[in-house]
Amino acid sequence: MRARLVGARLLQAIPVVIGVVVITFVLTRALPGDPAVYFAGDAADEASIQQVREQLGLDAPLPQQFIRYVGDLLRGDWGNSLSTGQPVLSDLARRLPASLELTLIALLLSCAIAIPLGVMAATRPGSWRDHLCRVLVTAGVSLPTFFTGILLIYVFYYLLDIAPSPLGRLDFLYIEPAPVTGFYLIDSALAGDWDTFGGAARQLVLPAITMAIFTLAPIARMTRAAMLQALSSDFIRTARAAGLPRGRIVYGYALRNALLPVVTTLGMVFSFALGANVLVEKVFAWPGIGSYAVDALVASDYAAVQGFVLAMALLFVTLNLIIDLLYAVIDPRIGFDAT
């Protein structure tokens, strides 16, 4: 039954991915600037620009370019990025884990703060704690991430000297762990190299805090709303009447029921954060896909932009699938409805 659910989900995703491919193609071609001119170099003349254009296949009419692009995609060739000079696929393979690691850590941090906050607010709605919590998380989401990031660097690195230099995923001091998953924390742990693990963790702290501050609000809000609803449900009254202690009622009964909308929100926040990473990555010189996309976009690097968007769309589809499966784990009702 659940397998069918997964299948139906994947089927639904196909038109979405196709649409994304088409829109991205059109959008990239609408970008200003002629990549041939941009990449032909500083002193290139007409002839050499034309030469570059032909090499890039930009002289063909658009439909033909599109057909060739799709053909390449189907063969697993995502093209070469002009600005990094590498195959887009290998660029993404290297950079995606960096972004994912950062986003996941940030979200973990965010959840660790936001969910208890939301629960606390929901158990005392209308109290000063509720208002304070609301004001705090709202303040967090009101700060532009690039501003927070720079402020944190200034204070913790430049002034206080407690944070490591904001230069990407690992200080010069450490050796990159052998790539298994691409997540430095996991790879270094697998290798048993705890120094590198510590180094990678240190680098993660400031950017992760920056992003976590920004993502607190939606999670805390949704936790509060879902908890309020769960706490006012009849079964909570049953549990109270049966003499179950408060902690068990709040965390065992109410929170587990409230998790469903929270998981949905988490999914949205995750995909949103992955896209909004751009600015944080710029500030912390984080070699993730966000900064990759910006550079590609500014340089009209078609293959890179297309590859990035396609990767994100696939990730989004996968993420939704994971969330659906998570639902099924949390809520036994899911999966039976579909029949």
Place this chain on the structure above:
Amino acid sequence: MTDVSRRHFLQLGAATASALPFLRALPAHAQSGDVLVAVNGQTINSLDLHRTGTNRPSYQVAINCYDRLVSFGTKPSMGGGLEFDYSKVEPELAESWTVSDDGLILTFTLRDATFQDGSPVTAADVKWSFDRAVSLGGFPAVQMKAGGFTRPDQFAALDDKTFQITLDAPSKLAIPDLAVPIPFVINSKLAMANATDDDPWATEYLHLNTIGSGAFKVARWVPGEQLIYERNNDWASGPVPAYKRVVIREVPSAATRRAVIERGDAQISFNIPSKDALEMSDKMEVNSTPIANCINCVGLNTKFEPFQDSDVRKAVAYAIPYEAIFQAAAFGRGAPLWGEETERSEIAWPRRTGYVEDLDLARAHLAKSGYPDGFEVPFSISLNQLDWMEPTALLIQENLAKIGITVTIDKIPGADWRTASLVEKRLAFHLEGFGGWLDTPDYYFFWAYKDGHLFNSSNYRNDEIETLVDNTLHIPVDDPAYAPNVKRMFEIALDELPRIPLWQPALNVALNGASDYEFWFHRQLDVRPIKPA
């Protein structure tokens, strides 16, 4: 991180590094003295300068990892440290050379040098490399052409140590053009071993590998993150560099770059904003070298109505607040180009223009023109060069408003900037900052004032300039016709004013813990001479 823990980790890192296979044992700590860390804001996108799409920051790989036949000498720079001396051509891979009397045949004798795989450098390698530079097209071919090198049949390997070039016409630019980064010498045997039928010049292999005889080789390259050079201890063309390893770290945020260099986590921050240069100069060594043959100027596109009127152009020139711009946009770094020329020789370029900020004169010129009541015009600047273009544009906008010219500022994305300003030349009013690699005025005029040429973003055409440039470009500097020709060019250009020079920009480089920086015309970091402070 405290110093104690730094040291602790350093030891651990070193221990682990030595235990690992050679290629993986790369990073080590910056403060160890063997390693130089340099930060810059741009991405290196290829290790092969000849490849299509290779960007400017990547040129440094060609400089640091490969040798050319010749190089320029150095002289003390007014910006601090040393800078290249265009008048002195010095040997690099070539031990010596001769020029035939008619100036058409250049014969080079190579020194005993080896590539990094141990094989000797031969004239055949030079021939293959030069053939490649003129055959792959794009920018390399254009630059080679400036020196008169266009076809493989001009190059010949006479024997293992003798290499000969035959020019179609003599030119004073020929030998200097061999000192630019383009004609670097590649290990042709290794390259050909990695070539395919589709890729006879091994561009895919050279894109990822450096196979030269230069001072360094690229040991690791992660695009968008860092590039690590490792010293070639057998470098024959110069003194062995002081650093064993150089890490070029990419840091997009200028604020972060500043923090890192100030805190001493990097030893060199290359191409820093002028403001930082000004402020950091009392804390560390900051070199601000005015870039040779480079001018930041205002472009007045003569294809557009108001700017066809020479009085309008003069009105604009008198309305520009030069000093305020120089302070706001360049923080006084570089060389002013307004007012009367008193220091430079008559044939020096860039030079002061004679124009000053004088709103009354500006109004008078505008009143004389066909647009006494002013007009409206968009002013275009590039998003990629906002640091100097934006303040400049704002200040010009403000002053022009005072004489009745309404300006709207139009930010153009980096990808579109070259197309719009240089290729299609469709920007009416804009900023431009061309600098010529070869440091002669006629070379600048060739690119920036000749009709149809790339950097002539003003669509300027003057028949006399056309002739003058053609006649002057290839004759030697000591030719009797040279000085009068050049002076006449200046006269016409500064009177007609298709471009209004503002100032000669400087390249700012901060060093904290390193020294012996040299400025080069290619505006890339040459790490070979750098030593620990």
Place this chain on the structure above:
Amino acid sequence: MLRIADLRVRFATRNGPVDAVRGIDLSLGNGETLGIVGESGSGKSVTAFSILRILDQGGEIVSGAVRYGGMDLRQASERDLNDIRGREISMIFQNPRAALNPIRKVGHQIEDVLRQHAQATRQDARAKAIAALEEVQIKDAAARYHAYPFELSGGMCQRIVIALALACRPRLLIADEPTTSLDVTTQKTVMDLIRTLARDRKMGVILITHDLGLAGQYCDRLVVMKDGQIVESGTPADLSRAPTHPYTRRLVAATPHPGKKLHQLVVDGTPAPIPARGEVLLSVRDVTKTYAGKSGPVDALRGVSFDLPQGGCLGLVGESGSGKSTVSSIIARLQDASGGDVLFQGQSLCDVPASRFSRDPRRPLIQMVFQDATDSLNPRQTASQAIAEPLRRLGGLRAGARRDRVHELAEQVGLPANLLTRLPHQLSGGQKARVGIARALAVSPRLLILDEPTAALDVSIQALVLNLLADLRHRLDLTYLFVSHDLSVVQMLCDTVAVMRRGQIVEFGATEQVLNTPADSYTRQLLDAVPQPIV
């Protein structure tokens, strides 16, 4: 065993404090079953919640004492209370499915309680939970242990709630409307189960209900509550024979049972004349309806036919899912039939598709009163806007005339004019029902379809609304199609009854005949389930 003295409960609401319970005194002896009867808002549930101190957010016990054994529950610490809750005093609720944690296996929920009160260890919890399930007569308890609430029927869920409440063998059970959301047939078995268990265990029971009949049947003693106060108490027999308080009298009168006449529902009611029956107004001919279900087509209607004469009142009776609502919405032209025809005044209604019927000239002639008055009023429209809505679209009246018509209608349905500017949430259930009726009458329909118009109302309000409907039928010469699940209501208002089951009419005839000599076994079953009159 339990003594409540001068209990007062106050709720802090957005509109200021509201006194929900205003000083009640109650006592309960060992093994006694006490019924607390009252309509919605009377404070009966709040009283029950106060005993265990599980009031909703904002509720507060202002004064009074709740003594259980020797202990004042009002003063007890939360920890002491938690030992009493579920072990000494347990509670069961209405809507049993919602009362169970939807994502936890029912067996585990019972185990939670057992282990909380140290009645079971990790090892034997499961066996004890299954035993508790068996005690409430759940067959195959070991399999049910693994079920989730959504997999069980409502009756089964209520058994599990009871098992959960009784797992620790409490001495007092508080049952808050335990059967309200259950089918009539299930209601009886659940109540019987509670009675049996209470007797076996010598357990005290407080039964909270709005249904006087039900309370009378199962309780030793009754108290009647109104507006947070006890208005009368006594044995069921006393209360029904000689109610002293006027409210109790009203309540007793309003409780319907077979054989009761409509006007008897209200104190001093007079029977409304029945309009003369004319020609056939509505003729339903072999109507079928098939939905595209997830696993193939679903036949909602399998050929329904009947005639309804002008001035008649047809009761369409059936349980949920019988297709009665589908029939009514097809006649109301809210949806199309798959087959068959509906003739109105001799002309087919089906030749105009439902999506275009809103502009048909016959639109005003067929109107409808909806089941849930709250759901059927736009929360953003005031009462007068709601009533004026059909006038605006179909009436063709000017603003002034429209306002007059709205006032006229309000008067007809007995809605005070000062309530017309209120929004639905500011009106009571009965008032909303009147707005719904006024709206349906606004464009002077010939046929009025009444879709369970009183199902969501308290009995006393239901009595008034039913009498109003009878009165209007006479005054305005209306024809009614009355859809209901409640035979006791239908028999009072309708002159013809159609019993529906699984998309078909299984029995059709004059009300008397169907009620007294049902031909179909299903009709008999329905009749049996109707609660008997008190005593």
Place this chain on the structure above:
Amino acid sequence: MTGTTQSHGFASHVGHVMRQNPVTMIAFGMLGLLVFCAVFGPALVPHDPLASGARILQPPSGEHWFGTDHLGRDVFSRVIVATRLDMVISVGAVALSFVAGAILGCAAGYWGGWPDAVISRGLDMIMAFPLFVLAMGIVAALGNTVENVIYATAVINTPFYARVVRAEVNIRREAGFVQAARLAGNSDLRIVALHIFPNALPPMMVQVSLNMGWAVLNAAGLSFIGLGVRPPTPEWGIMVAEGANYIISGEWWLAVFPGLWLMFAVFTFNLLGDGLRDIVDPRQRR
């Protein structure tokens, strides 16, 4: 039931909502300040926000409350004057996406079937894009103007509204009052527009308040990347982005004041949500 009694009722309802929730009251007060700055700011600021001066990079003082920037312009004046533009961007973007989302959501939620399938997949498609990058792409492709920033922000916001509306419309399309409206002779279009959609307003208002703040942040982010409003127009995002380069060198006021003001505005918008919802929710009326 005349107009006056209703508006009186509305005003007292708003007053009631404010009194009910202190945070809402503060938020509306803050909004009042922002609106005041947007309307009267340009007329009241002490300096011309565009005029450069000789005193560059001056720290805050009595003359320049927020200091001056790298061209000697008064930061305080620029911050206040920027309020209007940023309000226009956020209100414009939110209004556009509100309308588009409402139409799409109503169509999908009410009619279901293939319109629903098409619209939902279309929305999924937008959501499958990394939204900020999509906004960048749109602005880059259409050109660097305020209007395009508004369009781009509107496009990436639309799915959120459409989804809320779709869900709200869908649960109400068979509601009793909708059936009643049908019986009252309303056409489908009328029912959706006048009966169902207004009931979706309360949850939409929460979305509106969140998105207004997000729109400002989005515009600021675009400026940070270098896409956005044209100079020398004062705009908070540009000012923060430019000022960010000066933090390390000690000119903190360049980024901090616009950043705080930006935060203040976003904060205000975000806090408004619950209040706005209560105001448009008739059930909150007494």
